Amino acid sequence: MSFDISKIRIGVIGLGYVGLPLAVEFGRKYPTLGFDVKEARIAELRNGKDSTLEVSSEELASLGQLSFTSNADDLKSCNFYIVTVPTPVSNDNRPLLLPLRLASETLGKVLSPNDIVVYESTVFPGATEEFCVPILERDSGLTLNKDFFAGYSPERINPGDKQHRLPSILKVTSGSTPAAADYIDSVYASIITAGTHKTSSIRVAEAAKVIENTQRDVNIALVNELAMIFERMGIDTEEVLLAAGTKWNFLPFRPGLVGGHCIGVDPYYLTYKAQQLGYHPQMILAGRRINDNMALYVSSRIIKNMIAKGIQPLDSKILVLGLAFKENCPDVRNTKAIDIVRELASYGAAVDVHDPWIDSGEAHAEYGVQMTEQPEFGTYDVVVVAVAHNQFKEMGAAGVRAFGKETSVIYDVKYLLSATESDDRL
Structure with missing residues (x-):
């Protein structure tokens, strides 16, 4: 199966902190359709306003080849889909895959032969192929790697960060076949000035994403625990960290509250999958307990x-x-x-x-x-x-x-x- 980037028509599913900057960047170069189920979100974007403040009014005023819709039927005109919906957890910290399911069901109704679906939402390793692809196959009547292809490219957007923007953050990519992986990588490479890193499988790319924030979570938990210890000793934590930081390989983490939709959530996706496989994570969950409290x-x-x-x-x-x-x-x-x-x-x-x-x-x-x-x-x-x-x-x-x-x-x-x-x- 061959792919022709000159005929690409991109559809971005979900226009939040991740999806909108991605749609804007692709829209500078290719015909791109941004889709969101929230009609109010589509209306504000069409009026040149982004309530997430990730994209300026000036950028929205010059959209290039980007348009917006809340009508799923409009997605039929696309052939390269990117899913950027939220992946939260429940009150008992179990993955909530409803947004992924709904997005996959929406795409299953519009998929055509030779289309590609790339997921960017943070998930546990295996979610794309074990959870999302079966929905795509069921609702489209098509077969993965025969009629359509899939990929995973983890988002690395840092909300509120005006220095590290989408094009300047190296992008990890993957695909369900070697040819699809090459094509997906080339599509992202065309807008990412920092370059791309193509992995050998979708599962590797999924795992790479989920451990990025898990590593940060565990390190912050360590300094949070140190802060509680030093408080009992009457020692100023910041002064200790500054002193320790004079060594070249000391990591500059600081104590704090760990919330948001990434660091405070992603580790639970990894521990959920680990527990399904019969392994009970100890360090990761201990870090989560410290940070949550x-x-x-x-x-x-x-x-x-x-x-x-x-x-x-x-x-x-x-x-x-x-x-x-x-x-x-x-x-x-x-x-x-x-x-x-x-x-x-x-x-x-x-x-x-x-x-x-x-x-x-x-x-x-x-x-x-x-x-x-x-x-x-x-x-x-x-x-x-x-x-x-x-x-x-x-x-x-x-x-x-x-x-x-x-x-x-x-x-x-x-x-x-x-x-x-x-x-x-x-």
Whole structure:
């Protein structure tokens, strides 16, 4: 089976943080159709607005060969499909494959002979061939590697990062046959200036993606545990890490809250598959337990600091600066800042949340939080710096402390302030 890139027509399924930048980049070079089931998302993109802030209005104003649709039938005009839907976990941390299933069912209805389907969503090794492909075959009546082909190319988008953009991040690729793998690699190589890395199989590419974030998760868990140990020793964690960092091969990880849709989720896909195969992961799950409980540890430190200053938690006023899962990003999915909010509120405190990056309607719909647009100065018993947004950096220590009463606690989760500028920090 031969492939002709000059006749390629790309369809991107899912236009979120991953799919939209990909569709925009491909649209500069090839006929590209961006598909999303949310009609409101399609409407905003057609109006030149991206609520994820990953693509500028200027880029959306000059779309090249890119168009948008929420009509699945329009996808029939494409022959190279890329799936970029979310892969979350349930409340008990089991993979939720519904978005993948729905996307595969949608494509199964529009697939034609010689088409290619590439998945970018983070999954456990084997998911593409064991879960997605059977759906494609069932709904299309076609057979993999005879009538159509599949591939996997893990996404590496870093939301809010304006330096590491899609073209400048090396892309891992794979395909269901050697010829398909070569073609898929050449398609990505045509837009990725950093180059590509073609793996021998889809399963290798899937595994490579899931361990990228698992490795980060385990390393952050280590420094989180170190922070808890050093706190009991009366040693400043940041000073220890800076000293250790003078050695050339010391990895520069910092303690913190691990949320979001990648690092806080992806390890569970790997451990789920491992447990299916009869192996119970120990280090990975231990790291997950540490990181999932850091918000409780932070909250307990805040309460201890309050009591030390004679501030009673009941009926106190607390300001949490930041709700997004990371700095300079409007994404609240799986944010651990909400765990701090809820834990402090459970002590009877009135907790206000201020985040200039977050849409108040989304925060209320997702977490029931009523955002505070402009906190009042001098009114809070506690101010918690939970996210290192640029706006909070620009405030400086004086600006952050100005929200507090004369006697108040300033707790810094993100090392935005120096050790002497806050009462305590992670």
